[in-house]
Amino acid sequence: MSKIGVFIETADQKIKKSVLGIIFAASRGGDVVGFVLDGLASKYKKSLEEYGVTELVNLTASGIEFSKYPEAAGEALAQGVKAFGVAALLGVSSPIGNDLLARTAIALKAPLALDCMDVDFTDNSVKKSHFSGKAIATIEMTASPFVCGIRPNSFDAVQKPVTCNLIDHNLTVSTEGAITITSVDKKGSGQKDLTEANVIITGGRPIGSSENFALLEDCAKILDAAVGASRAAVDSGYAPHSMQVGQTGKIVSPKLYIGCGLSGSVQHFAGMKTSKVIVAINTDKDAPIFSKSDYGIIGDLFEVVPALTKALQK
Amino acid sequence: MRIYVCVKHVPDTAANINIVNDTGYDRQVKYVANPYDEYGVEEAVTLVEKAGEGEVIAVCVGNETSANTLKSVMAMGVHRSILVKTDEQFSSSALIAKALAKVIEEDGSGDLIFMGKQSVDSEGMQTPYRLGAELNLPVVTGVVNFSLEGSKTIVQREIDGGARESLSMGTPCIIGATKGLNEPRFPKLPAILKAKKKEIKIIEISSLEIVDDAGCRLKKLEPVKERSNARILEGTTEDIVNSLVKILREEEKVI
Numbered sequence: 001m002s003k004i005g006v007f008i009e010t011a012d013q014k015i016k017k018s019v020l021g022i023i024f025a026a027s028r029g030g031d032v033v034g035f036v037l038d039g040l041a042s043k044y045k046k047s048l049e050e051y052g053v054t055e056l057v058n059l060t061a062s063g064i065e066f067s068k069y070p071e072a073a074g075e076a077l078a079q080g081v082k083a084f085g086v087a088a089l090l091g092v093s094s095p096i097g098n099d100l101l102a103r104t105a106i107a108l109k110a111p112l113a114l115d116c117m118d119v120d121f122t123d124n125s126v127k128k129s130h131f132s133g134k135a136i137a138t139i140e141m142t143a144s145p146f147v148c149g150i151r152p153n154s155f156d157a158v159q160k161p162v163t164c165n166l167i168d169h170n171l172t173v174s175t176e177g178a179i180t181i182t183s184v185d186k187k188g189s190g191q192k193d194l195t196e197a198n199v200i201i202t203g204g205r206p207i208g209s210s211e212n213f214a215l216l217e218d219c220a221k222i223l224d225a226a227v228g229a230s231r232a233a234v235d236s237g238y239a240p241h242s243m244q245v246g247q248t249g250k251i252v253s254p255k256l257y258i259g260c261g262l263s264g265s266v267q268h269f270a271g272m273k274t275s276k277v278i279v280a281i282n283t284d285k286d287a288p289i290f291s292k293s294d295y296g297i298i299g300d301l302f303e304v305v306p307a308l309t310k311a312l313q314k
Numbered sequence: 315m316r317i318y319v320c321v322k323h324v325p326d327t328a329a330n331i332n333i334v335n336d337t338g339y340d341r342q343v344k345y346v347a348n349p350y351d352e353y354g355v356e357e358a359v360t361l362v363e364k365a366g367e368g369e370v371i372a373v374c375v376g377n378e379t380s381a382n383t384l385k386s387v388m389a390m391g392v393h394r395s396i397l398v399k400t401d402e403q404f405s406s407s408a409l410i411a412k413a414l415a416k417v418i419e420e421d422g423s424g425d426l427i428f429m430g431k432q433s434v435d436s437e438g439m440q441t442p443y444r445l446g447a448e449l450n451l452p453v454v455t456g457v458v459n460f461s462l463e464g465s466k467t468i469v470q471r472e473i474d475g476g477a478r479e480s481l482s483m484g485t486p487c488i489i490g491a492t493k494g495l496n497e498p499r500f501p502k503l504p505a506i507l508k509a510k511k512k513e514i515k516i517i518e519i520s521s522l523e524i525v526d527d528a529g530c531r532l533k534k535l536e537p538v539k540e541r542s543n544a545r546i547l548e549g550t551t552e553d554i555v556n557s558l559v560k561i562l563r564e565e566e567k568v569i
C-alpha cells in the first residue's frame with residue numbers, strides 16, 4: 001500500500017481544524033504519514049491516531065525554529081517526503097500552508113496544485129478552481145511525488161482510530177542567508193479565522209460604518225461564526241482587508257454563509273461559492289445575489305440581522 | 315535601480331467563460347492585466363520615481379494580444395516590455411517561470427522582481443516560487459507591505475486571522491504582490507499615448523528552447539454549475555427569521 005503524507009499545520013500548539021479533513025482525504029490514497037514542524041508531535045499523537053495517522057514524524061533540525069525560516073521548513077518537509085517515501089504530500093491551503101507546500105514542491109522539483117477542492121488517488125488528479133470559480137479544472141499529476149494544498153473545509157473529518165507510530169527525524173538544513181520571519185504583529189487578529197469557520201456572516205457596502213459591524217458580530221457570537229466583509233466594505237474603510245472575502249480576499253468554504261447587503265458580484269462569489277448553504281439578505285428583490293443563493297430574504301439588513309440574532313437565541 | 319515586473323494577460327474576472335474542446339475556452343472575451351500584477355507594477359514604478367533613476371521592465375508570456383496588457387502597464391509608468399510569444403492557452407507555471415527567467419537573465423539582472431501572488435485565470439499561486447528557483451533568488455508572496463533597508467528587503471504578509479508577519483531577505487529578491495500593497499494608479503491620457511511609443515520586444519517561446527518538465531497537465535475544464543434561484547422566504551420579518559432558523563437547523567443541519 002502506498003503512503004500519503006500530510007503536513008500537520010498547527011497554530012499556537014494546536015492542530016488546525018481543517019487538517020483533520022485532509023487526513024481523511026489522504027487516507028483514501030494509502031497509509032497516512034503526518035509531518036510536524038513545531039517539534040511537538042508527541043503532543044498531537046493522541047488526537048491524530050483517532051483520525052487514522054499511522055506514522056507521525058517529528059521533523060527537527062538541531063536548533064532551528066522552522067516557524068522563523070520558511071525555506072528551511074520547506075526543505076525539511078521535502079526531506080521528510082523523500083525519507084518516508086510518500087507518493088504525495090497534502091496540506092491545508094492556508095497562507096502558511098500554501099507557502100510551505102510551494103517551497104516543498106520547489107525543493108522536490110515536484111508538481112504542485114494549491115487550493116484544490118478534491119484529490120483522486122486512482123489517477124492522481126486534483127480538482128481546482130479556474131477563472132475565479134467559474135470553472136473547475138481537473139489536473140493530472142504525472143510525476144511522483146506531487147504536492148497538493150486543499151481548500152479548508154473541503155473534507156469533513158472522519159474518525160478512524162489506529163495505532164500511530166511516533167518517529168523523531170532529525171535533519172540538516174541551512175538557514176544561512178535565508179528569509180527570516182522577524183516578527184508577527186497580532187494587532188489586527190483576534191478575529192475568528194474566516195477560512196476555518198463553519199459559519200460566516202458577511203457585511204457589504206450598506207453596512208455603512210465599522211461600528212455597524214457589531215450587528216453582525218452579535219449574530220456571529222451565537223452561531224460561533226466568523227465575520228467577513230465585501231471589498232466595497234473594506235475599501236470604504238469599514239473593515240480591515242483581513243476580513244475581505246472574495247477574489248482578492250479570503251477563499252472560504254463554510255457550511256453556512258450569510259451575506260448581508262451584498263450585490264452578488266462575480267468576484268465576491270469567487271471566494272465563497274463553494275459554501276454549502278448560502279443565505280442572502282438584500283433590500284432589492286432583483287439583486288443578482290438572489291439568483292446565486294439557496295435562501296433569500298428581501299429586507300433591510302438593519303432589521304433582519306437583529307431579528308435573526310433574536311430568533312437564534314430561542 | 316532596475317526592476318522587472320512579470321505581468322499576465324488574463325480574461326477580465328467579470329467575463330463569461332465558455333469552455334471549448336475540454337481544455338480550452340473561447341478567447342473572444344475582454345482581457346486585462348492580471349489584477350495582482352498591477353500591485354507589483356505600481357510598487358516598481360513608485361520605487362523608481364522616488365529613486366529618481368532607474369528602469370522598470372515588464373515581462374509577459376502570452377499570445378500576441380498580450381501587447382495590450384503590456385501597453386496598459388507601460389501607461390502606468392513601465393519603461394519598456396518584453397513579450398515571450400506563445401499561443402498556448404494554459405502553459406504550466408514551470409514553463410512560464412523558465413521563460414521569464416531566461417529573458418530576464420538575457421536582458422540583464424534586476425535589483426528586484428515584482429509579480430502578482432497568483433493569476434486570476436489558472437489560479438496557480440506558484441510561478442513566483444518557480445521563478446525564484448530558476449534564478450536562485452529568495453521569494454515571498456502575498457506581500458502587503460514592502461521596504462528596502464540597506465541590503466535587505468523587508469516585507470509583510472498576512473497570515474491567519476488578520477495577523478501580519480514581517481520578513482527580511484536579501485536583495486535582489488522576488489515579491490508576489492497582493493491587494494493592500496498600494497493603490498494602482500489609473501493612467502491619464504498623455505501617459506496612455508506615450509505608452510504607445512514605448513518598446514515591446516517580441517521573443518518566440520520556441521527560440522528559448524525550454525523543456526517543460528512540469529509533471530502535470532490540464533486534463534479537463536468544466537463550467538461550474540451555478541445555484542438556481544434562491545428560495546425566497548416570505549412573511550413578516552419575525553416569521554422569516556424563524557423559518558430560516560428552522561430550515562438551517564432541521565433541513566440543512568448546518569447550525
Ligand SMILES: Cc1cc2nc3c(=O)[nH]c(=O)nc-3n(C[C@H](O)[C@H](O)[C@H](O)COP(=O)(O)OP(=O)(O)OC[C@H]3O[C@@H](n4cnc5c(N)ncnc54)[C@H](O)[C@@H]3O)c2cc1C
Nearest residue numbers: 204205206230231232246247248249261262263267283301
Ligand atoms: C479584480 C477585482 C477583484 C475584486 N475582488 C473582490 C473581492 O475579493 N471581494 C469582493 O467582495 N469584491 C471584489 N471586487 C469588487 C466587486 O466587483 C464588487 O464591487 C463588490 O463585491 C461589491 O460589494 P457589495 O456587494 O458589498 O456592494 P454593492 O455592489 O454596492 O451592493 C450592495 C447591495 O446591498 C443592497 N442593499 C443596500 N442597502 C441595503 C440594506 N440596508 N439591507 C440589505 N441590503 C441592502 C443593495 O441592493 C445591493 O445589492 C473585485 C473587483 C475586481 C474588479
